[in-house]
Amino acid sequence: MNELAGKHIVLGLTGGIACYKAAELCRALIKEGATVQVVMTAAAQQFITPVTLQALSGRTVYDSQWDARPVNGVGNNMPHINLSREADAILIAPCSADFMAKLLHGRADDLLSLLCLARPLDKVALLIAPAMNREMWAHPATQRNVARLRADGATVFEVGSGDQACGETGDGRMLEPQELLEEVIAFFQPKTLTGQQVLVTAGPTYEAIDPVRGITNLSSGKMGFAIARAAREAGAAVTLVAGPVSLATPRGVRRIDVRSARDMLQAVQEHAPAATVFIATAAVADWRPASAAEQKIKKDGSGKTPELSFVENPDILATLAQSPRGRSRALYCVGFAAESHDLLAHTQAKRQRKEVPLLVGNIGPATFGQDDNALLLVDELGATELARASKLSLARQLIANIANRIGARG
Numbered sequence: 001m002n003e004l005a006g007k008h009i010v011l012g013l014t015g016g017i018a019c020y021k022a023a024e025l026c027r028a029l030i031k032e033g034a035t036v037q038v039v040m041t042a043a044a045q046q047f048i049t050p051v052t053l054q055a056l057s058g059r060t061v062y063d064s065q066w067d068a069r070p071v072n073g074v075g076n077n078m079p080h081i082n083l084s085r086e087a088d089a090i091l092i093a094p095c096s097a098d099f100m101a102k103l104l105h106g107r108a109d110d111l112l113s114l115l116c117l118a119r120p121l122d123k124v125a126l127l128i129a130p131a132m133n134r135e136m137w138a139h140p141a142t143q144r145n146v147a148r149l150r151a152d153g154a155t156v157f158e159v160g161s162g163d164q165a166c167g168e169t170g171d172g173r174m175l176e177p178q179e180l181l182e183e184v185i186a187f188f189q190p191k192t193l194t195g196q197q198v199l200v201t202a203g204p205t206y207e208a209i210d211p212v213r214g215i216t217n218l219s220s221g222k223m224g225f226a227i228a229r230a231a232r233e234a235g236a237a238v239t240l241v242a243g244p245v246s247l248a249t250p251r252g253v254r255r256i257d258v259r260s261a262r263d264m265l266q267a268v269q270e271h272a273p274a275a276t277v278f279i280a281t282a283a284v285a286d287w288r289p290a291s292a293a294e295q296k297i298k299k300d301g302s303g304k305t306p307e308l309s310f311v312e313n314p315d316i317l318a319t320l321a322q323s324p325r326g327r328s329r330a331l332y333c334v335g336f337a338a339e340s341h342d343l344l345a346h347t348q349a350k351r352q353r354k355e356v357p358l359l360v361g362n363i364g365p366a367t368f369g370q371d372d373n374a375l376l377l378v379d380e381l382g383a384t385e386l387a388r389a390s391k392l393s394l395a396r397q398l399i400a401n402i403a404n405r406i407g408a409r410g
């Protein structure tokens, strides 16, 4: 995908062992279509050479405010002005504790800090990926600096946790290149759901027959996970209630793993009171075995098959849509309909039966496990089609559509 096509990013490296990850990050940004201009401090060059970054970015690395080389044909001897004017964002990764302190005070005694101070605040975002020892990270001075940098408008990413180069273990590692890439992509998405709390269900459910067997379905969870990611990118606080799937949790999303439909309902009911939007993408099993055997059901050699009887599972979406908050739309409910045929008619009927303002139809067998999909948005006025695209692209379109609707809710 070309998630960063057309974006120009100044990638600033300061002194820290995480500089080795910046090389991979540089590649990842370029792979997503960004152009990358690397600027390094003298300390960063103790850890990795400009040659490496020059080769990866395909551009000369800058490291001095006295550099007289022309930038894009402009030869005014002012790299701090020229480099900052063409950028969409300055991403400092790794950003040392010392460099954060420097930024906070508006100091500008090297090219990178000078560039940050000289950037047009309203046009060029400042994104900071801290990297340091756990004691340095936990120090009140660092935490104070992080809070004040955020208050000054910078985006300071979280840190990772784990083994550190110094041999200690704890918070302060720089996020991994792929995690940072996801954060940078999210940063550029429109913030249409700021202040909203979005609850999403995803994946199949698993209904036990005995301790080793059960009933499930082919839902991969990909659409629901993409929706959770898109909602978070749009600025919402997102809780994702997931059936058994082996997908990575989107960054910044709170995930609750469940197994059966009843577990899913319980988790949803626990989080629904705080939610303002509920999106049910899970392929919930309609029925479960009336009772699960406590021990594995064994063959007795006679060829006799076990008798299974079923009871209906609760309808999670209908329960929420028909609750007082669902009916008043304080909780805006969106459902999905997985159909095999007659998509429009079935989706319309299902929308009315479950009493949801918006039901999204898709052809189940054509989407399960796939990376792309096509959607039909059905509301009381009619149907709108979202043409076949990647699940993430559709998820973003759907989130923008929902944001419009709840904007209209007032």
Ligand code: CTP
Residues within 6 Å of the ligand: 201, 261, 280, 281, 282, 283, 284, 285, 286, 313, 314, 315, 316, 317, 318, 334, 335, 336, 337, 338, 339, 350
């Ligand atoms: N759903 C739910 N709880 C259930 C069944 C479905 O929350 N027990 C939700 C799904 O997450 C989806 C919507 O209801 O958002 C429709 O699911 P679908 O499986 O298409 O419909 P069913 O209600 O199961 O109807 P049918 O099997 O008759 O098509």
